[in-house]
Amino acid sequence: MAITPPTERNWWKEPIAKVELTWIVIAFTWGLFMFFMMIYWHGAGEQNLSNEAYKIRPEQFAEKTQAMIDAHTVRQENGFPVVHPPAGSDVYLTGRLFNWWPILELEKDQSYRLHLSSVDVQHGFSLQPVNINLQVHPGYDMVVTVKPDRAGEYGIVCNEFCGVGHHLMVGKLYVVE
């Protein structure tokens, strides 16, 4: 039994039943497949992270965000600047207690280098309803190239607990034709 020492002292020499061996081979092969699937997707798939990131001081990131806001704000909404940066440019989104700053307006089917960082604690960038989720750290500038493929109004929920006002932290992003 499993609660007593093996009856055969040389248990490591016993043959393995065919049915067990077959399952081990199938399971192992499936594991290899899943492993190579991730690598394959880096070549063939469209959803991958570049893993481009830089160390940055929170004030520096806030300055870069502000520079973009100063240059490209097109209107105001509920006290938030709505920023329409040129297609293909570097765009900045700052997570801070308790909002996403500013509101970005992007063009459909254009690529943007989206920079994400926090100026205080960790936040979670959860773009809805597309459901893209990224972790946002203070001190790190994470760069993701995004290419919105559908026009509309999107919500950015904070999905990393960041304090008592965590559930108030909702941002907005527009994709226009």
Place this chain on the structure above:
Amino acid sequence: MSTNTGFRTCPTTGLKVDRDAERLIKVNAVAAVVFLAIGGLFGLLVALTRWPEVHLLPADWFYLALTAHGLDVLLVWIIFFEMAVLYFASAVLLGCRLAAPKWAWTGFGLMLVGAILTNIVVLQGGSSVMFTSYVPLKAEPGFYLGIILFAVGALIGCFVFFGTLVVARKERTYEGSIPLVTFGALTAAIIAVFTIASGAIILIPTLLWSVGLVSHIDPLLYKTIWWAMGHSSQQINVSAHVAIWYAIAALTFGARPLSEKVSRTAFLMYILFLQLASAHHLLAEPGFSSEWKIFNTSYAMYLAVLGSMVHGMTVPGSIEAAQRARGLTKGMFEWLRKAPWGNPAFAGMFMSLVFFGFIGGISGVVMGTEQINLIMHNTLYVPGHFHGTVVAGTTLAFMAITYYLIPLIFRRELMMMKLARIQPYVFGIGAAGISVFMMGAGTLGVSRRHWDMQFADAILPFDYPSAAFLMMGLNGMFAVLAALGGILFIVIVVGSVFFGRKLKEDEKPSYPDVPPQAAVVAQHGSSESLKIPGTTMLVAIFFLAFVLYYFVNWKYLSEVWPLS
């Protein structure tokens, strides 16, 4: 009929039980159940708050309750119970005296003090930083200190376990190799040492930071090392509950492993590869290369997953072989149909096996895929997954073995047998429902650790789809069911331990009925004639579900915005 004042002989199993070990198993199991009750209550409050129509707690209390829930059940209940499992698998199964019982008591004391301290600090309200306490969120120093004390106590327990293995070998209390269950416990203990070392490396500096002696802790570094503790601690659970599956199969059916070599190698895979899983929590993080992520998140080409998939066949396979040897050979599933479904230990164990594989296991691998993680990270899919592993898997298995511990170790007749028969079903179905509906809500984007999915007070509005609200309502209902199962468990266990009829020294309890080994299973070397068609079918269904679900999620991923 004790032959030695330090030992008694178990009239049911014939095992020689060291009285020091027995006392330590009792206190650890009792402490575990107390914290299960506390943590479970917090869990119910959390679920009732996330049920949109109920929305029970105010925000600050919700975050407090969620912090306490994570600590008390994910850490305290499970590690206390694992200490009981370690002492059982060493001293009791090897018929050996416990090495250094005084140290074991010291460890227990430290764990208790640590757990109480952290709970008090959390209840004071200044430390609602979640179980993970990601810097730069800062808790009170007592929060970290309590966890450190608890971990040091657990480390001492691990070394008492190792010491007992050494003593047993030296005093020749057993022949040949240690039993498979002890081997599984050894796996758990080795992973525990790695886990606790990682915890010390990160929590001691964090404690110093919280009192102002260290100026800065890098949030990414913190997360990397914290999860070397946080995820590995869940691998202790996996090793421990798989060992318990084997133990219950042995005690209920006299089942023996199909192959000692295969089952032990599968445990070895855990020791070698499970610790890489810190990466599961870093897939959506800045600053790691994809090479690093892919290698680590897959436990080096899924070798630890392979271990679990092997146990997924060998555990039910050993039961099937034992049942067939007993004459239940009709068709594919007579052995399963005529299994003792009214025995709570077996019912709990088998559901734990099925739920852990189908719900917790598959979802874990899918979510741990580098790219698929992007559509799940920090959504409710994550707690959905780990309620499948830790609640429907580990907790259900621990509950199941408790039904054997009460008569065999606490020496009390199990009370309220009728309630005990249904308890695993109530709790198991509740836990499975929680997992599935949270995963459903997560797939629809709902955030974890979030007080208000309606964003009523947010400046900018956003609405989740209405299906997400339905999911959270169902999650709440199944949480109530699971809580009911939890309450039943506490009532039965506490009732039996304190008021169950005391068994005399050599009296055999009416439950459980442990069959002898020899009469049951074919001899070794019979591998050629091994027939387990029912298990093969179950494994085939599992594999099909796994493959389908895996590709469905790649499909979901391919529909989101192109990212590079």
